[in-house]
Amino acid sequence: MSDMLDCTDPDTRPMAIGTAARAVAAGSVVVLPTDTLYGIGADAFNPSAVTTLLAAKGRGRNMPVPVLVGSWTTIDGLVSAVPGTARDLIEAFWPGGLTLVVEHAPSLAWDLGDARGTVAIRMPLHPVALELLASTGPMAVSSANVSSRPPATTAQEAYEQLGESVSVYLDGGEVPIGQASTIVDLTGEAPVVLREGAVSLAALREVLGSVG
Template sequence: MSTVYDCGHPRERKDGLAAAASAVRAGDLVVIPTDTVYGIGADAFSLSAVHDLLAAKGRGSDMPVGVLVGSWSTIDGLVLSVPHQARRLIEAFWPGDLSLVLHHAPSLSWDLGRTKGTVMVRMPLHPVAIELLRETGPMAVSSANRSGLPPASTVDEARGQLGESVRVYLDGGPSGDPVPSTIVDLTGDEPVMLREGAVSMAAVSEALGGVEVARPGG
């Protein structure tokens, strides 16, 4: 049975974070507030939990799940190497609305979908999300909605779409305008902006010292 915790109340926030961390460790799904929209999350290293996440959203492995982290340093254990450009973007925009696509470490036993050896990783700028991530470690997180429906900007919207497939809902209040994160692919010879969201292309280029950022296929 699902439980909703109002993180606007200190005691309930504490209990909710403990319940969410326990759920993640048990391989269950949780819904968390982020700085963009609400997300549905699971232990990134649990194959069954990630499968359940995709099933809850009604989508297949052809649309892989990204990973949220609770600190800058976590990325070092997840990727093959952290290029200089990634370091500059992390320093400029993390925690925040920028997702980076990098080659993941081949030793990791996870299955986030058909990623072709890459991982999309971000550190969100939301205190509830950060606190949970620092307790659980990296989480596979996608927008808290059924595939094809609008992303949830409140916990009620998330629960209305995902229902009892989620064990714990953390209510952090309305997320505001549902602006997605910007996605930059750093797996090739030049940075490629796969999606321009909250962080503009100009801001990314400036953080990289004026390096031109390409569009897909550009």
Template sequence: MSTVYDCADQQARAAGLTAAAAAVRSGQLVVIPTDTVYGIGCDAFSTGGVRALLRAKQRGPDMPVGVLVGSWSTIDGLVLGVPDQARALVEAFWPGDVSIVLHHAPSLAWDLGSTKGTVMLRMPLHPVALELLREVGPMAVSSANTSGQPPAATAEEARSQLGDSVGVYLDGGPSGEAVPSTIVDLTGDEPVVLREGAVTVDAISEVLGTDVTAN
């Protein structure tokens, strides 16, 4: 059985964050509000958790799962190196709507899908998500919907699709317009926008001081 916690109520929010943290640490799935859409997540280092996440979404490892972090400094321990362009994007847009693809540290024992040695990182601008991330560390997170269905903009929409495959639902109210994050790939010789979302290609280009192409 899953439990929904209304994070507008302070007591329920505290109880929900405690329950969510316990679920994440035990390899279970949780649904959390973010600044874009609701996300389904687990401990980024839990292979079983990531596999359960993919099963819940009814999709395979060919579409790897991104990682949410609770602070700027967290990324230093997750990637092979943080280039100046990544630092610039972090300083300009985090917490916020830009996801950055970098080469992950080869020593990390995680399996996020067919990543080809890369990881997509983002720090969300939502107090509930940030509080949980700062408690449990990096989480593998994808949009809270089954494959082919619209991303959930509310906890109830997420629950109607994911049901009891998720142990804890943190209800942070409607997420607003369901605009995804902008994904910037910094693993090649030149930065590439893989998906233009809430932040425009022009805004990315301005921060990086170069014309960025969109894939």
């Protein structure tokens, strides 16, 4: 049976996050609030857990799972080299609603789907997410909904779609943004916006000058 744990109360939040962290370490999937939407997450370095995550969403390997990190510097251990544009965007928008697609380090023992050597990384601006990531390390996290259905902005909405396929639901109240992150691909010669969301094109242009 899934646990729905309250993270809005400072007295109960540490226990709730500890329970979720143990579930992640055991290879289970959990639901957590982020600044943009609720996410369904698993240990990024546990292929079986990532497979469970994809199955819960009804999603194929052709849509690789993004990775959430708990600090700016974590990206340095996940990629071969951090492009200068990535540094500029991280400084401007992390933590926050911007996901960066970069080439991951070939030595990493993970399987996030058919990512073809790339990974989508974001640092969220939400205390519950950051506290959980501090305990677990990088997590594979996708929006907490069944594919093709609306993304969840509350823990209850996530439960109504994902049900008992998730071990622990961290209830942090309604998310502050309620919109998916913006995704920028940095693997080519010039940055390309794959999805406009929480960070506007105008804000990106202030940092990059131009963006495709």
